[in-house]
Amino acid sequence: xxxxxxxxxxxxxxxxxxxxxxxxxxxxxxxxxxxxxxxxxxxxxxxxxxxxxxxxxxxxxxxxxxxxxxxxxxxxxxxxxxxxxxxxxxx
Numbered sequence: 158x159x160x161x162x163x164x165x166x167x168x169x170x171x172x173x174x175x176x177x178x179x180x181x182x183x184x185x186x187x188x189x190x191x192x193x194x195x196x197x198x199x200x201x202x203x204x205x206x207x208x209x210x211x212x213x214x215x216x217x218x219x220x221x222x223x224x225x226x227x228x229x230x231x232x233x234x235x236x237x238x239x240x241x242x243x244x245x246x247x248x
């Protein structure tokens with residue numbers, strides 16, 4: 158059993174709350190970086206992205222979401238973004 162599985166087993170659905178908290182911390186880090194508040198650096202944003210990535214994996218485990226399901230949705234959304242970008246390009 159890997160560390161994420163152990164965390165999910167130990168903390169259960171409390172990890173959903175933790176995921177929300179980590180997402181909020183990423184939002185704050187990005188906001189502070191944009192404002193250059195308290196000399197927030199890119200490393201602060203990187204730290205919060207790492208926390209969010211870890212929590213996303215745990216949310217997927219808790220909700221039995223498969224990697225292929227997320228990848229499929231990512232492909233759909235990237236294709237949609239590509240169409241929007243190409244549509245906006247000058248001819």
